[in-house]
Amino acid sequence: MSDVALDFRVLGPTEVTADGLPVPLGGSRPLIVLAGLLLRANSVVPVEELSRWLWPDDRRRSKGALQTYILRVRRALGDEVTIRTERGGYLLELDENLLDLARFRALASAGANAARDGDLREAAAKFAAALSEWRGPALQNVHSEALLRDEADQLSEERLRVREQWADALIALGEHATVVPELTRLCREHPLRERLHEQLMIALYRSGRQAEALNVYRRIGAVLAEELGLDPGASLQRAHQAILTGEESVETTLDSELTRYRLGAEPLIPRQLPTDLRVFSGRQRDLKALHELVPEALDTERSTPIASIEGMGGIGKTTLAVHFAHEVGEQFPGGQVYLNLRGYGPGERVEPATALETMLVSVGVPADRIPADVDGRAATWRTYSAGRRMLILLDNAASTEQVRPLLPGPGCLVVVTSRWQLQALAATHGARRVALEELPDEDAIALVASTIGLDRVSEDPEAAERFVRYCGGLPLAIRILAVRAAQFPDLALREFVRLLDAEQDRLGSFDLADGDETNIRAVFSYSYRALDARAARMLRLLGLPTGGDFSAPAAAAVAGVDIAEAQEDLAKLASAHLIARSRPGRYQFHDLIRAYAAELSARLDGPEVRAEVLDRLLHASLGSALNASRLLRPERRYRVIEPGRFADAGVKFGHYDQALDWFDEECGNLIAVVNVAYREGRHRDCWRLAWLLQSFFIVRARLEDWRSVFDVALRAAREAGDRTGEAVMLSGLGVACGVGRQYEDSVVYLKQVVELQRQLGDREGEARALYNLTLASRNLESAQIAWEYGTEALRCIREYNVGDGMEADALQALGDICTDDGRHEQALELADRALALRAHALPDEARFAFHTKGVALVGLGRSDEGIACMRRAVEMFFAHGELYEAADVLAQLGGIHLRHGDPSAARDCWLRSVRVLTELSHPDAEDVRTKLASLVGDGVKTDQNW
Numbered sequence: 001m002s003d004v005a006l007d008f009r010v011l012g013p014t015e016v017t018a019d020g021l022p023v024p025l026g027g028s029r030p031l032i033v034l035a036g037l038l039l040r041a042n043s044v045v046p047v048e049e050l051s052r053w054l055w056p057d058d059r060r061r062s063k064g065a066l067q068t069y070i071l072r073v074r075r076a077l078g079d080e081v082t083i084r085t086e087r088g089g090y091l092l093e094l095d096e097n098l099l100d101l102a103r104f105r106a107l108a109s110a111g112a113n114a115a116r117d118g119d120l121r122e123a124a125a126k127f128a129a130a131l132s133e134w135r136g137p138a139l140q141n142v143h144s145e146a147l148l149r150d151e152a153d154q155l156s157e158e159r160l161r162v163r164e165q166w167a168d169a170l171i172a173l174g175e176h177a178t179v180v181p182e183l184t185r186l187c188r189e190h191p192l193r194e195r196l197h198e199q200l201m202i203a204l205y206r207s208g209r210q211a212e213a214l215n216v217y218r219r220i221g222a223v224l225a226e227e228l229g230l231d232p233g234a235s236l237q238r239a240h241q242a243i244l245t246g247e248e249s250v251e252t253t254l255d256s257e258l259t260r261y262r263l264g265a266e267p268l269i270p271r272q273l274p275t276d277l278r279v280f281s282g283r284q285r286d287l288k289a290l291h292e293l294v295p296e297a298l299d300t301e302r303s304t305p306i307a308s309i310e311g312m313g314g315i316g317k318t319t320l321a322v323h324f325a326h327e328v329g330e331q332f333p334g335g336q337v338y339l340n341l342r343g344y345g346p347g348e349r350v351e352p353a354t355a356l357e358t359m360l361v362s363v364g365v366p367a368d369r370i371p372a373d374v375d376g377r378a379a380t381w382r383t384y385s386a387g388r389r390m391l392i393l394l395d396n397a398a399s400t401e402q403v404r405p406l407l408p409g410p411g412c413l414v415v416v417t418s419r420w421q422l423q424a425l426a427a428t429h430g431a432r433r434v435a436l437e438e439l440p441d442e443d444a445i446a447l448v449a450s451t452i453g454l455d456r457v458s459e460d461p462e463a464a465e466r467f468v469r470y471c472g473g474l475p476l477a478i479r480i481l482a483v484r485a486a487q488f489p490d491l492a493l494r495e496f497v498r499l500l501d502a503e504q505d506r507l508g509s510f511d512l513a514d515g516d517e518t519n520i521r522a523v524f525s526y527s528y529r530a531l532d533a534r535a536a537r538m539l540r541l542l543g544l545p546t547g548g549d550f551s552a553p554a555a556a557a558v559a560g561v562d563i564a565e566a567q568e569d570l571a572k573l574a575s576a577h578l579i580a581r582s583r584p585g586r587y588q589f590h591d592l593i594r595a596y597a598a599e600l601s602a603r604l605d606g607p608e609v610r611a612e613v614l615d616r617l618l619h620a621s622l623g624s625a626l627n628a629s630r631l632l633r634p635e636r637r638y639r640v641i642e643p644g645r646f647a648d649a650g651v652k653f654g655h656y657d658q659a660l661d662w663f664d665e666e667c668g669n670l671i672a673v674v675n676v677a678y679r680e681g682r683h684r685d686c687w688r689l690a691w692l693l694q695s696f697f698i699v700r701a702r703l704e705d706w707r708s709v710f711d712v713a714l715r716a717a718r719e720a721g722d723r724t725g726e727a728v729m730l731s732g733l734g735v736a737c738g739v740g741r742q743y744e745d746s747v748v749y750l751k752q753v754v755e756l757q758r759q760l761g762d763r764e765g766e767a768r769a770l771y772n773l774t775l776a777s778r779n780l781e782s783a784q785i786a787w788e789y790g791t792e793a794l795r796c797i798r799e800y801n802v803g804d805g806m807e808a809d810a811l812q813a814l815g816d817i818c819t820d821d822g823r824h825e826q827a828l829e830l831a832d833r834a835l836a837l838r839a840h841a842l843p844d845e846a847r848f849a850f851h852t853k854g855v856a857l858v859g860l861g862r863s864d865e866g867i868a869c870m871r872r873a874v875e876m877f878f879a880h881g882e883l884y885e886a887a888d889v890l891a892q893l894g895g896i897h898l899r900h901g902d903p904s905a906a907r908d909c910w911l912r913s914v915r916v917l918t919e920l921s922h923p924d925a926e927d928v929r930t931k932l933a934s935l936v937g938d939g940v941k942t943d944q945n946w
Helices: 028-039 047-054 063-080 100-116 120-131 145-173 176-189 194-206 210-228 234-245 253-262 284-291 294-299 317-331 352-362 374-385 400-406 423-429 441-452 454-458 461-470 475-486 493-502 520-529 533-542 552-559 563-575 591-604 606-632 656-679 683-700 703-719 723-739 743-760 763-778 783-799 804-820 824-837 843-859 863-879 883-899 903-919 924-933
Strands: 006-009 015-018 044-046 082-086 089-093 306-310 335-340 390-397 413-418 432-435 549-551 580-583 586-588
Touching: 006 100, 028 047, 028 063, 028 089, 028 145, 044 047, 047 063, 047 089, 047 145, 047 423, 063 082, 100 120, 100 145, 120 145, 145 176, 145 194, 145 374, 145 423, 176 194, 194 210, 194 234, 210 234, 284 306, 284 317, 284 432, 294 317, 306 317, 306 423, 317 335, 317 390, 317 413, 335 352, 352 374, 352 400, 374 400, 390 400, 400 423, 423 432, 441 454, 441 461, 441 475, 454 461, 461 475, 461 493, 475 493, 475 520, 520 591, 533 552, 533 563, 533 591, 549 552, 549 656, 552 563, 552 606, 563 586, 591 606, 606 656, 606 683, 656 683, 656 703, 683 703, 683 723, 683 883, 703 723, 723 743, 723 763, 743 763, 763 783, 763 804, 783 804, 804 824, 804 843, 824 843, 843 863, 843 883, 863 883, 883 903, 883 924, 903 924
Parallel strands: 306 413, 306 432, 335 390, 390 413
Antiparallel strands: 006 015, 044 089, 082 089, 549 586, 580 586
């Protein structure tokens, strides 16, 4: 498509023509993409915004499909037009003379300039030329509700304003006959638009048609009363009065503007910023993001950069905004407007109409010149602010809808603060969102020092760190607590923090008893009250202390709702900054918000609701953990926990890796649930959940968590007199001690288990306990004792028909005892018998037997075969996520390689082993480090391809 005349149109049907002929785009969706790019020509359009225009349903959005539509548009437009892929979006490079929207705006601006210069004939011509670019409603053939909602109304408003300016110019020129028919039609189309009716009245009156002019007033008055319950605005009333009294001149809006311009009347320069803080600490990254917007506001007459500072109550949004505004205020000679929109807090929310009136008065617009309707006021505000180089600070906004009408004309900078995530403002107006987080310790301590003195902080840095952690890094909380500390200058900071830790009412610590602004409960309450009933209930119920973060399924379980409803409520809470998205699909509380939510629940929901929440939480936790455990360790004896009670509950998993990933994500929360269950007297559920966690603890070798959880669960089982629970908890502790090389403790625990199972008459439990005792005794007592336990375990397994898996495990354990004792032929035979029993199982379930076989083969001098078997076992362990077992075998392989004269291979094995063991904080790490150290200086090189 070279050397052709292109024309791009959005004012009417969206289309591209080449030499007057339409360019086919290949479907409705590429047309949506083209329309969006044209509306933002020469600016980056975010992928998120394009996707929202294409697919209003989040679940249907597809980055790949969007890329396909971009490709179609590129192909349709050819080499004449460039669509660049930018970070986070796409940019269409375009000569603005080729776009009807750009031509319309340029002509309209030229008309406004001509009108200000008094050249009304030129103004009317430019306005008419601008309007001729329209061929019907904007984006007429674009099938995207979101795009039309975002853009079409705004474009229609621009068109209507130019029509009003055109009418003003013609009325001033006395060409009433030309303008009356058009105004009559426009008044029918816009029955509540007061300015149009005022213009029609003036045109009719100046044409000598006084009665018709008065009829127009009566009609608009009746419609306003019926539809809005309002009287006509001041300007319309003045025109009506002038017509009634027969004044010689009735002034139009343009007349008023020309008079002001010709008389050289200067607008007011507002200086409304609140006082800046004496000491401002931190937020350098956020300040940098705000400063980056200043050049755009100062260098262009076309755009209005917007910053949206967002975060939870008390995070310091207003403080940052005011500080920034003072830093850059002198660069905005048109003044600084400040308005508290009261979106959250005491008092009624400021409606856009009221806010616009306040701002218009602040820049010198006479009250009697302010239109009555919101649209009229917004248009007047944009007119008066355009090009004025003003800084507008809209503080404490409730929503994008509250802010949108207040945006000024181009050439200004807007800073908005809100507890709500103003994502729509970013999507439709390109606002840069600055999301505030808790202050880092260094900045938080500097903030404390600004109130209580640097010396007091410096003398005890540890106490200062505990101070800011108690506040959760929340600036308002830090300031409140610092004021309290400043009241006691002779009290050591360490002692002050100790007294805080002893306080029962943590939130009460953050109340200066001097108004809501310094009462953290009151500050949080404004966000809570803005929630709908369902989201408020979700917040309260999530206050149950169950861990660091949580998922939507967990929230659904707590609240007893379906996942879709939970996701909806969580999105509202995140948008209100009452919870945070820690990463995709995960949410977390600020510590003080969690305390507030728990306090609300205790006050509003009561113990019965709390009990129901705990029931649902335990049921879902046990069901999910059971489903995951069965994939990690299918051979465990699940009937010991009566799985039928919660088999259908919780999250379902498709395969091993999904189950392991879930445990990785939820382990901290599950441990918290174990402790909550113990504190709340749910002893059976306590030890059951601990028992299910053992599958994960084994795989990940989480020894510290394993022992601490099982200690709690053992207490629960004993307090409940639950001997089955006591037996399985003792068994778990015995296995944990064995993995941690604490063999004496392991044997003590496991001997208790054997005795308990015999007393209970649980033969299968006895067999499993004897098997575990075999493993522990092998490392502590003589090979003969371990062999006796092992053969007894094998006899019980066969007699009680425990299963092939357990028999294979017992044979493999006996094989290990044989390798320790140098009986490698017998060990190989036992390992092969174990492998035969595993022949019909999943391949990875033979991993322990392959290890045993490998060691036996090495012992028989068949080193290559043995090493191959052991390497196979290592890869199986890694594939299963069993990091400790993999590291343990790698450590053994290192020794084998060294004995066979291959120190390089030994080093590779030990390096892999020590990295894993260090990550697991396992005591074996030091032994392997010692072995590695023995190779230093030997010139050993690493074979990276083992």
